[in-house]
Amino acid sequence: MLNERLAELLCEEEIKWYQRAKVKHLLEGDANTKYYHLLANGRHRKTHIFQLEDGNNIIEGDAQLKQHIINYYKNLFGPPESSSILLEEHQVQDIPQVSDLENEFLTDVFSEYEVRAAVFQMQHNKAPGPDGFPPEF
Numbered sequence: 379m380l381n382e383r384l385a386e387l388l389c390e391e392e393i394k395w396y397q398r399a400k401v402k403h404l405l406e407g408d409a410n411t412k413y414y415h416l417l418a419n420g421r422h423r424k425t426h427i428f429q430l431e432d433g434n435n436i437i438e439g440d441a442q443l444k445q446h447i448i449n450y451y452k453n454l455f456g457p458p459e460s461s462s463i464l465l466e467e468h469q470v471q472d473i474p475q476v477s478d479l480e481n482e483f484l485t486d487v488f489s490e491y492e493v494r495a496a497v498f499q500m501q502h503n504k505a506p507g508p509d510g511f512p513p514e515f
Contacts, residue, residue, distance in 0.1 A: 427443060429443070432446065500513035501513070
C-alpha cells in the first residue's frame with residue numbers, strides 16, 4: 379500500500395518537473411534570454427570539432443583543423459597518379475560496329491504504320507511519357 383502511494387507521488391513529481399521544463403522552454407526558449415543562449419551554445423559545443431587525432435598526432439585550432447580536413451579530402455578525392463585507361467577516339471577495334479545495312483535501317487525515316495503501331499500499343503490512362511503527355515494526348 380505504501381509502495382503504491384510512493385510510486386504515485388514520484389510519478390506526479392516527475393510529471394510536475396516535466397511540465398515546468400516545458401513551460402520554461404515555451405516562455406524563454408525563443409526569446410533573447412540567458413536560457414536561450416545556454417541552449418544555443420550547448421548545441422554549438424556538441425557539434426563543434428575541437429580536435430582530431432591523426433595516428434599519434436593531435437590536431438587542434440580552427441586553422442590547423444581546416445587545413446587537415448582539406449588535405450585529407452584532396453588526397454581522398456584527388457586525381458589518380460596514373461591510369462591504364464586511354465581515351466583515344468581513333469581506336470575502335472574493341473567496340474562492336476554497325477554494318478552499313480544496319481546503319482541504313484536505323485537512320486531510315488519512320489513510316490506511318492510504325493508510328494501507328496507504337497501509339498496503339500500504349501496503354502490508356504497510364505503514366506505520362508518523358509514529355510509529360512499521356513498517350514491519349
